[in-house]
Amino acid sequence: xxxxxxxxxxxxxxxxxxxxxxxxxxxxxxxxxxxxxxxxxxxxxxxxxxxxxxxxxxxxxxxxxxxxxxxxxxxxxxxxxxxxxxxxxxxxxxxxxxxxxxxxxxxxxxxxxxxxxxxxxxxxxxxxxxxxxxxxxxxxxxxxxxxxxxxxxxxxxxxxxxxxxxxxxxxxxxxxxxxxxxxxxxxxxxxxxxxxxxxxxxxxxxxxxxxxxxxxxxxxxxxxxxxxxxxxxxxxxxxxxxxxxxxxxxxxxxxxxxxxxxxxxxxxxxxxxxxxxxxxxxxxxxxxxxxxxxxxxxxxxxxxxxxxxxxxxxxxxxxxxxxxxxxxxxxxxxxxxxxxxxxxxxxxxxxxxxxxxxxxxxxxxxxxxxxxxxxxxxxxxxxxxxxxxxxxxxxxxxxxxxxxxxxxxxxxxxxxxxxxxxxxxxxxxxxxxxxxxxxxxxxxxxxxxxxxxxxxxxxxxxxxxxxxxxxxxxxxxxxxxxxxxxxxxxxxxxxxxxxxxxxxxxxxxxxxxxxxxxxxxxxxxxxxxxxxxxxxxxxxxxxxxxxxxxxxxxxxxxxxxxxxxxxxxxxxxxxxxxxxxxxxxxxxxxxxxxxxxxxxxxxxxxxxxxxxxxxxxxxxxxxxxxxxxxxxxxxxxxxxxxxxxxxxxxxxxxxxxxxxxxxxxxxxxxxxxxxxxxxxxxxxxxxxxxxxxxxxxxxxxxxxxxxx
Numbered sequence: 194x195x196x197x198x199x200x201x202x203x204x205x206x207x208x209x210x211x212x213x214x215x216x217x218x219x220x221x222x223x224x225x226x227x228x229x230x231x232x233x234x235x236x237x238x239x240x241x242x243x244x245x246x247x248x249x250x251x252x253x254x255x256x257x258x259x260x261x262x263x264x265x266x267x268x269x270x271x272x273x274x275x276x277x278x279x280x281x282x283x284x285x286x287x288x289x290x291x292x293x294x295x296x297x298x299x300x301x302x303x304x305x306x307x308x309x310x311x312x313x314x315x316x317x318x319x320x321x322x323x324x325x326x327x328x329x330x331x332x333x334x335x336x337x338x339x340x341x342x343x344x345x346x347x348x349x350x351x352x353x354x355x356x357x358x359x360x361x362x363x364x365x366x367x368x369x370x371x372x373x374x375x376x377x378x379x380x381x382x383x384x385x386x387x388x389x390x391x392x393x394x395x396x397x398x399x400x401x402x403x404x405x406x407x408x409x410x411x412x413x414x415x416x417x418x419x420x421x422x423x424x425x426x427x428x429x430x431x432x433x434x435x436x437x438x439x440x441x442x443x444x445x446x447x448x449x450x451x452x453x454x455x456x457x458x459x460x461x462x463x464x465x466x467x468x469x470x471x472x473x474x475x476x477x478x479x480x481x482x483x484x485x486x487x488x489x490x491x492x493x494x495x496x497x498x499x500x501x502x503x504x505x506x507x508x509x510x511x512x513x514x515x516x517x518x519x520x521x522x523x524x525x526x527x528x529x530x531x532x533x534x535x536x537x538x539x540x541x542x543x544x545x546x547x548x549x550x551x552x553x554x555x556x557x558x559x560x561x562x563x564x565x566x567x568x569x570x571x572x573x574x575x576x577x578x579x580x581x582x583x584x585x586x587x588x589x590x591x592x593x594x595x596x597x598x599x600x601x602x603x604x605x606x607x608x609x610x611x612x613x614x615x616x617x618x619x620x621x622x623x624x625x626x627x628x629x630x631x632x633x634x635x636x637x638x639x640x641x642x643x644x645x646x647x648x649x650x651x652x653x654x655x656x657x658x659x660x661x662x663x664x665x666x667x668x669x670x671x672x673x674x675x676x677x678x679x680x681x682x683x684x685x686x687x688x689x690x691x692x693x694x695x696x697x698x699x700x701x702x703x704x705x706x707x708x709x710x711x712x713x714x715x716x717x718x719x720x721x722x723x724x725x726x727x728x729x730x731x732x733x734x735x736x737x738x739x740x741x742x743x744x745x746x747x748x749x750x751x752x753x754x755x756x757x758x759x760x761x762x763x764x765x766x767x768x769x770x771x772x773x774x775x776x777x778x779x780x781x782x783x784x785x786x787x788x789x790x791x792x793x794x795x796x797x798x799x800x801x802x803x804x805x806x807x808x809x810x811x812x813x814x815x816x817x818x819x820x821x822x823x824x825x826x827x828x829x830x831x832x833x834x835x836x837x838x839x840x841x842x843x844x845x846x847x848x849x850x851x852x853x854x855x856x857x858x859x860x861x862x863x864x865x866x867x868x869x870x871x872x873x874x875x876x877x878x879x880x881x882x883x884x885x886x887x888x889x890x891x892x893x894x895x896x897x898x899x900x901x
Contacts, residue, residue, distance in 0.1 A: 236739040238284045239335050241379040246528035247460045249610035250696050251737045255744040257699030261713045262723045265778030267745060268306030274769030276829055277753020280332040284738040291749055292330040293769050296344040300357060304740060310357040314344035321857030322649060323373035325396045326755035328857055332379035334388060336408050343376035343390045351411060361411035365390055365404055373397035378457040383468050384501040387414055391455025395476045398638055398652045401453030403470055405504060415504030419453035419472045419492050432506035436491035441484040449483055449637045449652055452476030453493050457523040457606050462555060468501040469541055473521040479654025480517040489514035494522045498558060508558030513547050517588055518571060519600035520547040527611050528555055531676055542675050544609060544620050546602030549575060552675055564678035566671055567622050570597040589629050593660035599627035601756055608693030608734040615716050617672045617681055619702050623689035625756060626662030629655045640863045648814035648863050670704055672719060682719030688762035693734025705731025705748050707762040728785040729767050747773045753829045759820035761828045764788055790826035790835040793884055797841045799874035807875025810868050814861055823880040834880040845869050
């Protein structure tokens with residue numbers, strides 16, 4: 194532990210030490226399937242969150258708490274991906290549509306698992322550097338025989354659902370080439386003829402917006418910006434004029450974009466004809482730089498209701514005014530009708546990064562209630578007006594401070610679910626320790642050694658892990674009562690970053706875990722009822738559907754995301770697969786493949802005087818992808834402390850010559866040959882320090898297995 198604390202203090206990089214565990218399959222019963230239904234109709238999963246309300250609550254009940262232990266594998270499918278798989282599959286008319294990394298779309302026969310077609314949007318390899326958290330995609334939308342795919346490089350594709358043929362393609366980006374926008378979220382279909390998509394990229398200095406396109410032609414209906422632009426120019430609408438009053442123009446926030454990207458959550462109430470969007474963090478994160486005199490900075494960290502026909506602003510609720518902690522409110526928005534204090538209320542519910550569970554009136558945006566669902570230290574509560582009561586010192590000004598939750602969030606994009614039978618919301622909650630301090634070197638889009646990820650054009654305004662955090666990482670599934678704002682039950686995991694949840698009328702909750710299991714719980718009590726290993730850590734949410742009277746459960750598997758780039762909680766590879774289960778399924782589960790990253794690098798010559806400078810270069814260019822050298826073997830991306838000797842000796846080929854551009858690693862034009870040598874010195878020097886402190890010896894060959 195002393196060694197880990199020392200390294201955390203000197204590296205300023207991300208440090209999370211994962212535990213290794215892989216659960217064995219539970220015993221399965223092999224009994225005959227009872228004839229529970231005579232229906233020959235299929236029950237599909239045709240929307241990202243199953244329904245407009247985004248509840249992820251299936252009314253199917255053939256698989257229930259009494260027989261779920263009979264689940265067995267029906268089929269598996271290889272997504273041919275070594276990067277993060279975050280998608281919620283869509284099922285329509287016996288065909289399953291699921292995306293993998295690089296926004297590649299697979300159409301699969303839902304009963305047999307046979308490939309029907311694959312559509313590759315051909316995202317350029319060098320575009321990976323324009324995203325914060327991997328070349329990820331969370332799924333597609335279906336409407337009237339078309340599949341809508343938002344690709345990582347910002348194009349929206351409309352495809353024929355039967356053949357995969359392209360119908361139209363629309364560029365969603367403003368001033369392509371000037372700004373690092375991406376698409377990682379799933380499109381939504383609203384108001385009959387509109388496909389809605391937002392963008393990612395706040396860390397890279399962009400201005401957030403959400404756009405509606407015609408489902409048949411791709412023609413743009415409207416675009417709504419989430420933050421104001423240059424106040425010297427006319428505002429696009431009254432909402433932007435209102436928002437500008439909450440920003441300090443002396444910070445010239447419009448030059449840094451302002452942020453506020455709509456990269457994930459949306460919901461739609463067709464009765465009220467309101468579209469709800471979740472808005473993300475500011476650019477830069479540190480409010481002291483983007484709005485020096487303060488201000489709430491609308492509409493960052495907010496839920497905003499829009500008219501889906503026109504894109505006009507209707508109302509907003511800002512959960513984290515003046516966000517400076519990367520407390521995005523892009524986490525899932527779920528709609529429900531709840532009896533609160535004897536009154537039936539139409540509500541929107543959200544468990545965003547900041548650690549509080551919110552219930553707000555979805556008609557007016559009025560605050561109803563909020564309580565913290567994990568421990569927090571940035572606020573002592575939420576007042577009667579719905580405004581956080583900030584704790585003293587929560588806005589980091591000088592010394593390093595551990596803010597809880599960290600920027601990883603108490604709940605990130607991993608989908609929660611709401612069961613109207615139990616009245617509970619099932620939240621994949623977590624804690625990932627991180628200490629922060631102001632980055633006094635920061636300048637907009639300016640590379641400076643020692644300034645966090647500035648070599649990759651990140652705009653943060655903070656340094657990370659300049660002090661060792663006091664808290665411990667955790668992951669947990671929480672069953673939350675939204676009416677009484679309290680926890681009902683929980684299940685603890687060995688690691689953060691566990692998958693999204695599904696709940697069913699069979700009184701079940703399903704969730705995949707970071708340590709490579711797929712688990713079913715009793716939705717009322719939290720009792721574990723069934724589990725099986727699934728070859729890799731899971732971050733996506735499962736679905737359930739039926740065909741010819743038979744219910745199935747499907748989960749997309751493949752470790753990744755921003756935490757998963759650096760860490761993993763299994764000893765296994767991170768390859769993407771698709772698994773479908775049924776009662777008494779007899780298919781054979783594919784074997785998990787052990788990771789080959791096992792030895793600390795040794796024997797690469799370096800100059801000890803280069804280590805300190807190498808640290809600054811590493812923090813500015815490498816830390817958010819490769820982690821702290823030698824602490825563990827890495828996640829989706831290899832930890833450089835576990836590189837083969839030949840790779841580290843020839844680092845110039847990767848860093849300068851760009852031989853891995855097609856796999857997503859950019860070439861760093863800002864680094865000189867001498868800079869590369871100094872980075873090598875830092876990596877090898879840190880690995881040597883770890884080896885010396887632990888008393889281990891280099892492997893006899895001095896070589897490791899090749900990088901995947």
